[in-house]
Amino acid sequence: MLIKMIPEIGHFALVIALLLAIVQGTMPLVGAATRRPLWMAFARPMAAGQFLFVAIAYACLTASYMLDDFSVANVANNSNSMLPWYYKFSAVWGNHEGSVLLWSLMLAGWGFAASRFSKDLPEDMVSRVLGVMGLVCVGFLLFILATSNPFERLLPNMPSDGADLNPLLQDFGLIIHPPMLYMGYVGFSVVFAFAIAALLGGRLDAAWTRWARPWTNLAWAFLTVGIALGSWWAYYELGWGGWWFWDPVENASLLPWLTGTALMHSLAVTEKRGSFKSWTVLLAITTFSLSLLGTFLVRSGVLTSVHAFANDPSRGFFILMLLTVTVGVSLLIFALRAPRVSHTVGFNWVSRDALLLINNILLVIITVTVLLGTVYPLLLDALGFGKISVGPPYFNALFVPLTVLMCVFMGLGPGARWKSMSARDLGRRVALSGVAALVLGAVLPLIFAEQWNLWVAIGLITALWIVLPMFRDLFDKTRNASSFGAGLKKLSLAYWGMQLGHLGVAVTIVGVAVVSHYNVERSVRMGPGDSVQVAGYEFTMTNLQARRGPNFLADTATIEVSRLGSERSFEMRPEKRLYIARGMPMTQVALRPGFFRDLYVAMGEELDGDDWAMRIQYKPFVRWLWLGALLMGAGGILAIADRRYRRRKTAEAPAPAAQEAHA
CATH class of the missing domain: 1.20.120 (Four Helix Bundle (Hemerythrin (Met), subunit A))
Incomplete structure (x- = not known):
């Protein structure tokens, strides 16, 4: 009973x-x-x-x-x-x-x-x-x-x-992806609550930012890993081999991540220098509001996506009202308390403060760019002006150059000092890193492939420009210690978290640049005994058989793969499944992962006889996309473990020295 x-x-x-x-x-x-x-x-x-x-x-x-x-x-x-x-x-x-x-x-x-x-x-x-x-x-x-x-x-x-x-959701990736993503989305409610509480109490000092920073880092780390897991799932489950398609629901998760990244940096400046108070509060409100906007897009029925859950307009209206009330009341509270968030802390335009401000502005511009590309077609359709499609060309044309520009200032950060420094001193500190990044970034594409590619070179230069100044910064922080090991021990976990996060950005950029331009794809017709060569590998179909799973029927191809000139081989087994209850066909991709490349085989439609349409892809450095995201997430977690967030705090305690906490 x-x-x-x-x-x-x-x-x-x-x-x-x-x-x-x-x-x-x-x-x-x-x-x-x-x-x-x-x-x-x-x-x-x-x-x-x-x-x-x-x-x-x-x-x-x-x-x-x-x-x-x-x-x-x-x-x-x-x-x-x-x-x-x-x-x-x-x-x-x-x-x-x-x-x-x-x-x-x-x-x-x-x-x-x-x-x-x-x-x-x-x-x-x-x-x-x-x-x-x-x-x-x-x-x-x-x-x-x-x-x-x-x-x-x-x-x-x-x-x-x-x-x-x-059947799209019957996958291990969907067991772990949504919880991670939701933990990030919802986690920003804590820093939002801290910001509103600070406004209501008139306590917009360094204390509230110190309380809010660990929660922000944790939510951002969850969201970073959640987005990466969603990209990984789409890569191997949907059968087309892409890792990002600028789908509206994909964009919905990216939007709070972008402003959340800006929020983390703004909190660091507010805690250390007492500036950016208005920025910090507005970013906290904006980030959680964008999380609610993502909920509206997924559940309102205003868009069609493999990620969308609902098509009931009444549900969408309810969430839209919740979003409107949240944003409206929050901004009203901010407007009424605006005089309390003013500050007199100054800085020169050649300083770490200025570089962080510029990067925050660029992150907001990128957010607005993605938001417009996502929402504009929906608004036109809702107003009766017809349907338009905003796809990857729009996003790539704006997102990529803005990201590269942001990384330029990001690379300057480790060499800059807080508050003020001379442009000549900053140039001297980053000159060697800049020259090394240009030379190495221009030469390395020839190692990856026989054909030199400008966009790959730009990507590598950008990644190296982020990483190399970090080594100079590490040297500066340890050179006055009695030994290199003693100098390393003095560095805080927040510092190492920042370095790991920035390294993750660089690794992701390398993965994006290389796989986007050196990917090799062939669509072929194959039956038992047929062979095809792709990117220095030979693929031979040796067997084709039917099998039954717990709730599906499947046609499984056995593909023997060997590198040209090598006697060693391995097998890959792509499948075409038919799920019994829904009568829905699905592609089960065969993957041979590697640190520097993936081999990817997907079965298409059955042709006459025993022949099948097959898609074979060689994807260099694709794993670096998700490795970079994991490094970023680990950096956020590591920063939370810093001892200044573990010791007892009181309202009267001054903000601890941040040991150059964030670049």
């Missing part, structure tokens, strides 16, 4: 969570405004209780999937009795209702974490932070209960089996 009531228990838990969120979003804020300690004390227990009940609701939905309870519409539409258990687990968030519930669980989880790890913060600040997060939770829980109930029943006419999970 209890098992049959699991969906009702989950629904009831969501109602209780909403009530707790309402209390969390009102009483602590009122208590902080009226200085009532008892009311402020509601913040932490309400955050913990809300997280508990949202977790119960999520566990109930997961149990419904695992128990094949097809009386629940969500389960019947997105699962099947033949579906492996691990895909049933990920199917919970492989649909609109479940994904919003996961979003709400993570939002409540971030709020609980903020309450748990803020014991040293002033009580009024904690109350405002958790109060703001409680209000955001109210919006999403209302959204679930009003428009996206995951526990809706099909009784008494329940199906005997489910419609199955979309």
Whole structure:
């Protein structure tokens, strides 16, 4: 009997969570405004209780999937009795209702974490932070209960089996990609809450930025890895071999990442120098607002994408109203408190402060460029002016040069000093790195391929220009120590995190430049016994057989691959699958990964006889794309581990010296 009531228990838990969120979003804020300690004390227990009940609701939905309870519409539409258990687990968030519930669980989880790890913060600040997060939770829980109930029943006419999970989502990448991405999206709610709390309390000093920086770094690291996992999934699952297509939903995840990157740097300057206060607050508001915009794009039905979840306009309208209220109220609070964020800290235009400001401006320009390319076609269509398509040519023509320009200033950062320095001194410090980057970047393309390519050279020069000044900076910071090892030990984890993050950017640029211009692709017709040569490798189809999987039928080709001039060989097995419940065909790519190249084979359509259309690709340095993202994410995590974020802090404590914390 209890098992049959699991969906009702989950629904009831969501109602209780909403009530707790309402209390969390009102009483602590009122208590902080009226200085009532008892009311402020509601913040932490309400955050913990809300997280508990949202977790119960999520566990109930997961149990419904695992128990094949097809009386629940969500389960019947997105699962099947033949579906492996691990895909049933990920199917919970492989649909609109479940994904919003996961979003709400993570939002409540971030709020609980903020309450748990803020014991040293002033009580009024904690109350405002958790109060703001409680209000955001109210919006999403209302959204679930009003428009996206995951526990809706099909009784008494329940199906005997489910419609199955979309075959595109039956993949390991989709088990880990959405949670990572959502952790990044939702994580920015914490720094947003800190910014609004600081505005409400009039405490826009270095203290609030020091409290907010670890949360920002953590959310940014999750979002970075989440975007990389999405790119990796699209690369091997969709069968076309691309790693980024400027899909509107891909862009939706990139937008908060860009402003989040600017926010991290702005927080560092505000903490160390007391400047950029307005920038920091506006970037915190903008970053979380763009996270909400991504939610609107994915769930409103205004676009078509393999990543989109819903096509119900009522859901889109609800999220649009939530976005409008969040942005409108936040900007109103900022406008009313604007005099408090003014500062008198000055700097010259040849300084690290100026370079960070320029890079922040460029990041915002890049964000606006991507946003316009994503939203403009939707606006034209909504206003009845016709349909237009904005594709990769637009984005590449603007995104690439702006990114290169940003990297130019990024390379100058390690050689610059805070506040002021002479242009001659800066030039002297970076001249050797610049010459080395130009020479090496111009020569290295000849090593990768026989044909020299200008764009590859520009990419390598840009990457080297980022990396080489880092070595000069490392030398400057350790040369006065008694030994090189002693000098390294004095460097903070925040410094190493920054270096690792910038190295990740350089590695990603190398991967993008090389694979975009030295990729080799051939579409061929192959049957058993046929051979083809691609990029110095010979591919021979040796066998073709049918097999049955747990919920699909597959035609599997065995391809023997050998490097020309070598006797060693290996096998690759691409598949063409037909998923039984949905009758949907899918391509299962065969990959031979390597640090410097991937071999990629995908089966296309079946031709006459035993012949198949095959796509064979040689993709040099493609793994560097995701390696760079992992390095960036690791850099963000490493910076959080810095000892100044682990020691006890009080409101009166001065901002610690940042040891040239960020370039």
